[in-house]
Amino acid sequence: MSSERKDDHLRLAGDQSRLPRSGAGFDDIAFVHHALAGIDVADVDLTVRMPGGRWDAPLLINAMTGGSDATGRVNRELAVAARETGLAIASGSVSIALGDPSVAGTFRVLRDENPDGYVLANLGVERSPDDARRAVDLLQADALQVHVNAVQEIVMPEGSRSFARWPASLEAIVAAVDVPVVVKEVGFGLSADTLALLTDLGVAAADVAGRGGTDFVQIENARRPEGGYEHLFGWGQTAVACLLEAPADAPVLIASGGVRSPLDVVRALALGARAVGVSGGFLRTALDGGAEALVAQIREWQAHVAALCALLGAATPDDLLHTDVIVGGETADFCRARGVD
Numbered sequence: 159m160s161s162e163r164k165d166d167h168l169r170l171a172g173d174q175s176r177l178p179r180s181g182a183g184f185d186d187i188a189f190v191h192h193a194l195a196g197i198d199v200a201d202v203d204l205t206v207r208m209p210g211g212r213w214d215a216p217l218l219i220n221a222m223t224g225g226s227d228a229t230g231r232v233n234r235e236l237a238v239a240a241r242e243t244g245l246a247i248a249s250g251s252v253s254i255a256l257g258d259p260s261v262a263g264t265f266r267v268l269r270d271e272n273p274d275g276y277v278l279a280n281l282g283v284e285r286s287p288d289d290a291r292r293a294v295d296l297l298q299a300d301a302l303q304v305h306v307n308a309v310q311e312i313v314m315p316e317g318s319r320s321f322a323r324w325p326a327s328l329e330a331i332v333a334a335v336d337v338p339v340v341v342k343e344v345g346f347g348l349s350a351d352t353l354a355l356l357t358d359l360g361v362a363a364a365d366v367a368g369r370g371g372t373d374f375v376q377i378e379n380a381r382r383p384e385g386g387y388e389h390l391f392g393w394g395q396t397a398v399a400c401l402l403e404a405p406a407d408a409p410v411l412i413a414s415g416g417v418r419s420p421l422d423v424v425r426a427l428a429l430g431a432r433a434v435g436v437s438g439g440f441l442r443t444a445l446d447g448g449a450e451a452l453v454a455q456i457r458e459w460q461a462h463v464a465a466l467c468a469l470l471g472a473a474t475p476d477d478l479l480h481t482d483v484i485v486g487g488e489t490a491d492f493c494r495a496r497g498v499d
């Protein structure tokens with residue numbers, strides 16, 4: 159049943175990633191152009207310090223899949239692309255492999271193909287501290303990515319209905335593992351209150367994973383013959399809204415959810431993300447053209463991100479924090495409503 163669910167997710171997310179999308183808020187962010195502020199592209203250094211290691215670029219192939227033969231093959235393509243480009247990569251939830259060792263290899267391929275890369279193991283927040291340690295061991299992971307996905311659980315026919323224990327469970331996981339913990343949403347955003355709580359719980363990094371990209375309400379609703387959860391379409395905050403209202407002492411921020419271009423990457427970095435994750439956009443390329451096509455896309459993105467940094471006078475991704483940004487559209491409305499300057 160669970161392997162089937164992984165195949166459903168891959169198929170439905172793959173279909174979704176072919177649709178034109180523009181609700182992720184990135185188009186509300188514009189840069190003021192300063193014609194004499196540029197620097198040499200050769201002087202741009204994209205490496206970033208992340209909890210648990212350095213990344214060659216502020217980019218992540220974000221959590222997606224594993225758990226069936228078909229998803230294992232996709233993981234191999236993603237892992238080869240990560241190895242060839244030096245990108246960090248996260249597994250899909252390894253939960254299924256903890257209960258069924260016969261599918262462990264469909265996740266382990268991420269490490270086997272990419273022995274020296276930065277790999278994150280992904281697991282749901284309600285799993286035990288022991289499961290968290292096993293997830294890290296399975297991939298010899300550099301970090302543990304813990305997903306908080308209450309909206310998805312509500313729409314999933316087989317989903318959880320008990321969320322009250324999640325903060326305590328997260329605290330226990332953080333205490334149990336000896337690698338940094340990255341908490342992520344799955345496409346509905348992390349509010350300022352949530353980010354403040356994550357800081358209190360000792361979480362090293364938080365991936366805001368906002369709405370407007372891959373939409374798990376639509377995916378899980380499509381898996382129900384009768385539907386019924388249309389009222390949740392559009393739930394949550396975009397990644398840019400989350401970044402704009404993030405508290406100053408938030409964990410290291412990762413942005414994801416509807417990232418479609420190198421310009422979206424640079425926008426997110428300028429709003430305070432240390433790195434940017436892409437799932438649906440990279441999945442589509444991998445499904446269509448395999449690792450080779452994904453390597454070409456990632457190299458192109460890296461080159462464009464460096465060029466945009468040079469244009470904006472930023473020698474490092476951190477320097478983008480000092481660029482002049484204009485916030486418009488729904489994101490400006492959000493900032494007014496939430497009292498964000």
Ligand code: FNR
Pocket residue numbers: 167168171172220221222223249250251280304305342343344345367370371372414415416417435436437438439441
């Ligand atoms: C996901 N995502 C996800 N997230 C997670 O934390 N654990 C998981 O197992 C999965 N599984 C999964 C499968 C597939 C096929 C996709 C496309 C995505 C969610 C993902 O990491 C990300 O948060 C969202 O997809 C939003 O980013 P994009 O797709 O808009 O770039």
